[in-house]
Amino acid sequence: MIHFNNISKRYPGGHDALSQVNLQLAKGQMAFLTGHSGAGKSTLLKLIAMIERPTRGQIFLDGVNLNNISNRKIPYIRRNIGIIFQNHHLLYDRPVFDNVAMPLVIQGYRRQEIHKRVRAALNQVGLLSKEKVDPITLSGGEQQRVGIARAIVHKPLLLLADEPTGNLDPDLSLEIMQLFARFNQVGTTVLIASHDLDLIKHMGTPMISLEGGKIIHNGLPFTINSTR
Amino acid sequence: MRNSPHKSSRIRSYFGHHLRSSITTLGRLYAQPVATLMTVAVIAIALALPVGLYITLTNIGLLSSGWDGSTQISLFLHTEVTKEDAVKLMQRLEKHIDIKNIELIDKETGLEQFKEMSGFGDALKYLDSNPLPVVLVIQPKMQSNGPDKTTALVHELGKNPLVELAQLDVQWVKRLYTFLEIANRGILVISSMLAIAVLLVIGNTIRLDIQNRREEIEVSKLIGASDAFIRRPFLYTGLWYGIIGGVLAWIITLISLILMEDPIHKLASLYQSDFRLSGLGIKNTMLLILISCLLGLTGSWIAVSRHLKEIEPS
Numbered sequence: 439m440i441h442f443n444n445i446s447k448r449y450p451g452g453h454d455a456l457s458q459v460n461l462q463l464a465k466g467q468m469a470f471l472t473g474h475s476g477a478g479k480s481t482l483l484k485l486i487a488m489i490e491r492p493t494r495g496q497i498f499l500d501g502v503n504l505n506n507i508s509n510r511k512i513p514y515i516r517r518n519i520g521i522i523f524q525n526h527h528l529l530y531d532r533p534v535f536d537n538v539a540m541p542l543v544i545q546g547y548r549r550q551e552i553h554k555r556v557r558a559a560l561n562q563v564g565l566l567s568k569e570k571v572d573p574i575t576l577s578g579g580e581q582q583r584v585g586i587a588r589a590i591v592h593k594p595l596l597l598l599a600d601e602p603t604g605n606l607d608p609d610l611s612l613e614i615m616q617l618f619a620r621f622n623q624v625g626t627t628v629l630i631a632s633h634d635l636d637l638i639k640h641m642g643t644p645m646i647s648l649e650g651g652k653i654i655h656n657g658l659p660f661t662i663n664s665t666r
Numbered sequence: 667m668r669n670s671p672h673k674s675s676r677i678r679s680y681f682g683h684h685l686r687s688s689i690t691t692l693g694r695l696y697a698q699p700v701a702t703l704m705t706v707a708v709i710a711i712a713l714a715l716p717v718g719l720y721i722t723l724t725n726i727g728l729l730s731s732g733w734d735g736s737t738q739i740s741l742f743l744h745t746e747v748t749k750e751d752a753v754k755l756m757q758r759l760e761k762h763i764d765i766k767n768i769e770l771i772d773k774e775t776g777l778e779q780f781k782e783m784s785g786f787g788d789a790l791k792y793l794d795s796n797p798l799p800v801v802l803v804i805q806p807k808m809q810s811n812g813p814d815k816t817t818a819l820v821h822e823l824g825k826n827p828l829v830e831l832a833q834l835d836v837q838w839v840k841r842l843y844t845f846l847e848i849a850n851r852g853i854l855v856i857s858s859m860l861a862i863a864v865l866l867v868i869g870n871t872i873r874l875d876i877q878n879r880r881e882e883i884e885v886s887k888l889i890g891a892s893d894a895f896i897r898r899p900f901l902y903t904g905l906w907y908g909i910i911g912g913v914l915a916w917i918i919t920l921i922s923l924i925l926m927e928d929p930i931h932k933l934a935s936l937y938q939s940d941f942r943l944s945g946l947g948i949k950n951t952m953l954l955i956l957i958s959c960l961l962g963l964t965g966s967w968i969a970v971s972r973h974l975k976e977i978e979p980s
Contacts, residue, residue, distance in 0.1 A: 487888070489979050510893070517890035527885050544891040546679035588889070 439465040439596060439627040440486060445495035447481050447651075455481040456651045458495070463629060465500075465595075468622040470638045471631040473648035479631040482648070483598050486629070487521055488512045500595060517545060520589030520626075522599040526581050528573040534560070534584050535569040541592040559591040560584075563617060579610040586614070590621060597621060599630040603637070615641055683898065691902040695910075702910075705871050709911030712864050713958055714918040716857035717946065721919065723849055725944055739820055741802040742831040749773070752800040755828055759804070764819050769803040776801060799830065861961060868907050868965030872900050876973045888979045900970045901963060908962020912955035919946060 442461035448454050456478045463469055471479050484490040485497055488504060497504045499515065507515055520541075528537050538559055542552045560566045563583040573581055582602060589597060599618065603611035615630075615637060622628045632638060638645055647655035695702040743752055749772050756768050771779070776798040781790055804823070806816050816834065824832035876883070886896055927943050934941040946954065 489888075513887070513890045513892045515890075516888065519890075521888055527881070527888070529882055529885060531882075540886065541889045543683075544886065544889060544895055546683065548679060 439463050439467070439500055440629070441498040442482075442485075443496040443498070445485065445492045445497060447478075447485065447490065448493045454651050456485075456492075456648075459651070459653055461646065461653065461656070463627060465627055466622070466625050468619065468628040468643050469630075470641070470643060470645045471629060471648065472633055472635065472638060472645055474633070477648040478651045479633075479648055480600055481651075483521075483600050483629070483631055486596075487519055487598060488515055517541070517592065518595045520592070520594035520597045522582075522585050522589045522597070522602045524601040524604040526585035528581055528584055528588075530572065530574045532572075533570050534565065534573055534576070537573060537584060538569075538587045538591050540588060545592060555591050556587075559587040562590070562620075563587045579606055579614070582606065582610075582614060583617070586617060590626070593626075595627060597626050597628045599628070599632075601631055601633070603632065603634060608637070611637055612640065619643070683895070687898045688902045688906075691899050692906055695903065695906055705867065705907060706910045706914055708867050709864050709907060709958070709962075710914035710918055712860040712867070713911060713915035713954065714922075716853055716860055717915060717919050717954060718922060719849075719853045719856065721923070721944070721946060723846065723853060726849075727846060728944060729941060739804040739806060739816075739823065739832060739834045741804060741823055741826075741829050742833070743800045743802070743828050744830045745797070745799045747800055747828050749800060751828060752802065755826070756802055759802070759823075762819075764806055764815065766805040766807045768805075771801040771803060773798050773800060861957075864911070864958075864961045865965040865968065868904050868962050869969040871907065872904055872966040872969035873973055875903060876900060876969065876977070880977055883974065883977045884979045887977070893974065896974060897970050900974075901966050904962040904964075904966020904969075905959060906962070907966075908959040909955065911962065912958025915958065916946070916951055916954055 440461065440463040442459050445456055445459045445461075446454065447456040459478075459482070461482075471482060473479050481490065485492055485504075486499065488507065492505075500518065502515070504515065529540075535556055538556045539552050542555060547555070556569070557566060560569055563586050565580060565583055565587065568576065568580065568584075573584055576584065582605075586602070589599075597618065602618075603614050606614065611634060618628050618630060619641065642658070644658055645655065646653060743755075749770075752770060752772070756770050759765055760768055773796045777790065777796050780798065806819055820832045820834045823829060883896055923943055923945050930941070930943055
């Protein structure tokens with residue numbers, strides 16, 4: 439699903455965020471991405487979502503070389519990806535339903551289809567009863583779940599999450615991670631950046647560790663010592 | 667695209683989104699009536715000003731075309747030319763395309779008129795013969811052609827061997843036409859500057875709108891909205907500003923005309939004229955609103971193409 443071939447990313451000013459990273463994530467796999475802040479986790483996710491472009495190397499997403507994608511075509515690549523942010527990026531000027539419906543509206547789904555899919559997505563995150571509520575009135579965990587519903591409503595091939603539990607307490611965090619595991623079980627490829635090692639160990643899914651822009655570990659979490 | 671909906675439904679949803687964008691943006695404008703009204707008022711006033719000047723000029727033009735009737739060319743024929751020859755010349759000239767109508771004043775009539783008007787009536791009795799020539803008074807067709815053409819006509823008629831002198835007092839007509847032309851150019855310059863002002867006002871309003879909705883634009887880009895999709899509501903906002911501004915400009919002009927109509931009619935009747943103010947007409951009203959729409963669309967297009975690129979998710 440994701441294939442990094444000798445990827446380097448140098449930001450203007452000379453900071454090397456990633457250097458010569460090789461990475462494979464198979465279709466239907468779930469993995470965590472860990473490392474200290476500044477290790478390159480966010481950069482790696484941004485390269486996949488085409489928010490940034492690599493300085494060197496090639497990225498293949500579902501067999502497509504992203505270097506060959508022009509800026510104009512980026513939206514169509516992103517439509518296959520669901521992205522979840524730490525600060526959930528919800529729009530407070532519209533109710534929960536409209537927030538979740540955004541990817542479908544953008545892709546031109548019909549009204550009945552939108553209703554059906556938004557309800558299904560909200561049901562999966564357990565917020566069906568809140569569809570008419572303004573997101574500002576929801577708790578942090580609920581807002582994050584609305585963000586997840588928005589990321590999965592168009593059934594993307596790949597789910598990217600950047601510190602999705604960063605602001606949540608441990609119980610809620612586990613709940614959110616289990617939600618991701620459920621999506622993974624129905625075939626979605628999932629890549630989650632997180633520094634919550636305890637939680638990752640608890641989940642027992644493969645882990646990719648970054649340090650100074652290089653991969654220092656790629657495998658199951660219990661095979662290494664804590665990198666802290 | 668695995669998840670994309672079917673093509674026919676995509677096309678339908680494309681138009682659906684246009685419709686929705688136009689209605690939503692209108693709703694947004696309606697939700698902030700004071701801000702919208704201020705922007706629209708600026709646009710309307712900037713448009714109404716050149717329109718008002720244009721109407722004034724058109725009316726001056728109409729008024730002066732009434733004066734064209736008094737423009738006459740007097741052809742003084744040689745004194746030895748007989749009335750019969752003069753009549754033949756008149757019949758020939760009546761076929762000329764630039765001549766509206768010809769009046770012949772023969773020697774006797776001329777003398778009578780001279781007696782009446784000069785006050786030398788008694789002195790003329792002592793003349794042996796009538797010294798006056800036959801005169802052809804020619805009314806040129808002025809509505810269709812300007813003063814230059816009339817001057818050319820005078821030159822042409824002056825070359826006729828029977829004619830001793832072709833005389834026309836066009837100096838003031840020429841001056842008026844030149845003045846109208848200068849005024850026309852002036853209006854063009856003012857209109858262009860005000861059009862740019864309208865572009866800037868709309869562009870700036872849209873720019874603020876884009877900044878206010880930065881978050882929404884960022885999120886939309888992240889979930890795969892195309893540039894056209896993001897641009898659309900802003901372009902519609904510009905279009906609405908244009909339409910509403912144009913209609914308001916038309917209303918302002920209409921009210922001004924109604925206010926002016928009565929006193930102008932009174933003034934005209936003092937001069938025994940049935941002159942009436944001419945308004946904008948359907949064609950020009952349509953043109954006004956069309957130009958206004960184009961300005962709205964262009965203004966928002968400039969703002970959108972400049973500022974949407976700056977907003978990228980990070």
